[in-house]
Amino acid sequence: MVTTPSPLLADRFAPRPEFGRTDLIVVDADPATAWKSLRGLDLTELRGGLAALAVWVRDAPERVRGRPARTPTRLTWNDLDAGTDWMILGENPGQEIVLAAVGKFWRPVVKWMPCEPRDFPDFAEPGYGKVVWSFTALPYGDRRTLFSSEIRVTLTDPRAWVSFRRYWRISTPAIALIARSVLRTAKNDAERP
Template sequence: MASLPFPLLADQFAPRSEFGRTDHVVVDADPASTYKAVHDLDLTDLHGFLVTAAVRLRELPERWRQDRSPRQRTRLTIQDLDAGTDWVVLGENPGHEIVFGAIGKAWKPVVQWVPVEARDFMDFNEPGYAKVVCSISVLPYGQRRTLVTAEMRVVLTDPRAWLRFRRYWRISTPFVGVISRAILRTVKHSAETGGLR
């Protein structure tokens, strides 16, 4: 079996995962153009009834708690995650892969996130938390196409957290899939049309 032309950064942050999901799409564009589409991806630009429903459903407990809607961003790229979100960019292999993650109690109705710097992510081991690592990578696929992979890996910090996350994962995994596939569709469309809508 042939090895990848570069090591996956996701392997550094989650060499083993207890839960995860991987989705792929073939893009009719070269890897450089496709990676630019990944880098420029605006997460507020994910469309579709199921995407909207998945996001709104996850925000519902927060809306009830605050008695108002969360502030809606007008633009949010992966690079913007470091500024004002609970997610952090963990690393990037330019042209090949970008990895971002978060640590929290995802199974709570209102997620309890832990502020963390990228340099401290791997060493975090406080009991009762899920460490979520997401990766988007590109690989040449034949002469002129690109294979894009969106992967989520989840590592739990203790057995009790594992049990709680397992129950949550059974319910949430279809919604995670909806969002993952929407990301890939958006990247594909952007790469194939040069960013035109």
């Protein structure tokens, strides 16, 4: 039987987050099947119209500025790592994957800060936020799995903290929609016969 990794990788990369949220869902599939579904998830196939709307609204400032809309045909965790400002910080195969990004998320058009995974833990340039987004798939009873999505945010200085706090209050419902949609989509894929 697989046990919960201790500490979680998220604990290593964001041990004392200033903001965060966790979402959970029980999957009627064994952990290996559930993990395969979560790890192979294509984010372009997220279920839930409200999650798509949340992403569309977040990208609106880019469209207003006349920047072409990015519509990937496929977007897996590895695609995020290779083609965006998000990075995979680590993985416990079969149990947990941790992604992260550095930026000024509270701006209408996010100002991303390029960062390598090895530099993420020590990144401290003033004015930025560091977000860690982890997903786990752990045994839940005999034949089920508990999926979790946890978002942890730390800020590099008090001014960034104040700016992010305002953004967090407004954006948390949309962030929750997206996180739950990721979990629901992976659950549906894992439970499909």
